[in-house]
């Protein structure tokens with residue numbers, strides 16, 4: 001099968017169209033004929049080799065999000081050939097990443113594609129939807145409590161604002177001037193200008209600080225002052241700063257822990273069908289153009305996901 005793989009870690013040009021043997025599903029697994037794979041920031045980390053390869057032999061296959069049609073099932077699988085599904089993938093796991101013609105995964109790494117949604121849009125849901133759910137679970141805020149979201153113009157920020165509002169939280173989101181309309185469309189209660197002084201802007205609205213911070217822009221201690229004493233911060237990348245202190249808990253977020261969260265993935269499907277989660281696609285590119293997709297992602301300023309098609 002064709003994959004977009006990396007034999008030597010490096011820049012976008014390290015992504016190459018390669019041929020490898022087809023995988024087949026084992027018990028309670030299914031194989032997806034991948035139609036679409038979303039390009040996420042973490043894929044650039046895999047490509048560049050920042051995280052190492054966990055002993056895996058090359059070629060390494062990036063990609064944590066796929067959608068397509070089940071074309072083969074293992075013994076006892078609850079999926080059937082022909083089912084339209086979306087899935088989370090783990091590039092350094094047994095079945096590797098989603099930039100591939102075929103992706104095998106355990107039954108509970110998949111959920112049905114939301115009714116009426118094409119695979120390109122569906123492919124943007126699993127990984128960031130599961131991350132957003134994990135953030136809200138870890139912060140464990142109650143309806144009426146206040147959540148601040150940095151990086152609200154991004155995809156994780158998008159899903160966080162929508163899910164938090166759906167959960168009855170009060171939400172304050174950051175936005176650059178040019179993103180104000182886009183972020184307002186997500187329905188936060190307040191918008192503050194994005195930037196290094198975002199914590200001060202949030203404190204102007206909530207002088208005692210907010211209950212929780214979902215730091216999707218990875219501002220670390222630049223944003224931590226927004227949080228009240230004893231509040232929580234969801235850290236989506238390693239917390240490379242001093243501990244914020246003041247009784248604040250930093251919750252490390254790891255979406256890989258949700259690889260077998262089929263029930264949650266099905267909730268994401270339902271939330272998309274209800275219109276709570278609305279995917280945003282910036283562009284679709286043929287898989288062979290993966291280097292161009294990574295260049296565009298790393299340049300910043302995208303306001304939707306690039307999705308590779310197979």
Ligand SMILES: NC(=O)c1ccc[n+]([C@@H]2O[C@H](COP(=O)([O-])OP(=O)(O)OC[C@H]3O[C@@H](n4cnc5c(N)ncnc54)[C@H](OP(=O)(O)O)[C@@H]3O)[C@@H](O)[C@H]2O)c1
Nearest residue numbers: 041131151153154155156194217236253254255300301302
């Ligand atoms: N730990 C986990 O399991 C996990 C899972 C999913 C995602 N993540 C991480 O979560 C982060 C967000 O992911 P994503 O997919 O939402 O990325 P994204 O779509 O690129 O969004 C990030 C957003 O943050 C904005 N931003 C950058 N610098 C900023 C700043 N100083 N102040 C305010 N906003 C700023 C970006 O704007 P510009 O485009 O203008 O730069 C962009 O809109 C990434 O670091 C990703 O790797 C972690």
